[in-house]
Amino acid sequence: MLEVTRETNSSFQFMKEACTVMPGGVTANIKFFSPYPLVMKRADQAYLTDLDGNQYIDYLLSYSALILGHGHPKIAEAIQKQIENSGTWLFGTPHQLEVDFGKMIQHFYPSIELLRYTNSGTEATLLALRFASAYTGKYKVAKFEGHYHGGHNQVLFSINPDIGEAGPFKEPNVVPDSKGLSKQDGQQTIILPFNDLEASEEILRKHCDEIGALVLEPVQGGFIPAEQRFIEGIRQLTKELGIVLIFDEVKTGFRVSLGGAQEVYGIKPDLTTLGKVIGGGFPIGIVGGKKEILMESAPVEESNGKELSSKDVLFHSGTYNGHPMILAAGMETVKVLEKEIDHVFQMTDILRKALESLFFNKGIDMQTLGIGSMFNIALTDRDIYNYRDYQKSNFELRKRIDMALLDKGVYTKPLNRYSLSTCHGEEEIAKTVEAYRKVLMEI
């Protein structure tokens, strides 16, 4: 029997009050979990502290964004300097950092010839799809079952479908992930089975005259990698069929490797979306890729500098795009990461192996999945290539373990993946493994 020892009543009381202000007490549904989410009041490096003063090693890291951990002094300094040197936090005009930051991104992501800044990953994927439509004149999007690309209508389908509604694996149904989506929204989206090249090819060929973009998470959910043969096949196929291939690297960018999943796989997508890590914990997104696609948004003709009318240009705007403070934070993040990413990979590896060995010794089927600085735990001995395989793992036991780990000071949102930071060292790994050891004994 698992024993709950930690006092978390302040979080419970807080959530009751929060419900009088925000629906369900949260301002992002992902922040909620039953019976009530833990509410934090402080954070430092690899640690979170809740309202009752309990400390947790943070493996959620704001859904992978905080790769330098909490409150890194170099980021604080970079922001401060940026404000001091420029006298403002927002110019509302072009400025130097937009170019410097962009060059840094081009360096790590050679597929990105030109780019535009947005304020979130959601905005980035939304814009990427518009680029694809402007460029191809085709308006449907193909996405994979189980892949998340932000909260806009066209991609809010079949992210987490009920298996009963999901249809045949090789030709999945289009299942809404939200209320408020119209039938017409669903008709603009086509769902493909991840890591099944032959079935995906059949669907793509059938609808190639309507599909402008194929968007995917090269590592699904940040932990189920595409197979090399599969992703190479998808690259070839999209080229042949005139479909813009978008790698959504909002999670994987600077996390599976500095150059993202495209570097790991050695593949150049047509467009890439980035977010999370590159803002150093502040809101940002990027769409980048082939010049001829990105030029759809240029307000002037390249050859003669003549201003174009709005109907001839892809609309992209935003008060905060290319925010100097955020770009300064992101630049500093990448600078530190260049020196320390190997440490993050090494710690991730050590933690994965230690956990695998604990579960093995306990006789519980378990595997860790992922690349680089993120991984997830699947309680099954079956191979996992896609959403449906993962659904067959033991979520009920995993949830019990995750709840018990919260009680022992290891934080991730139950069932979420693990992300590590430059602040996760041997001490944190040892404490985590010890917490797991105790939980597995009690379970």
Ligand code: PMP
């Ligand atoms: N794409 C992917 C792959 C993501 O993981 C996320 C965020 N989890 C998004 C897009 C949306 O990014 P944001 O939350 O910044 O809007």
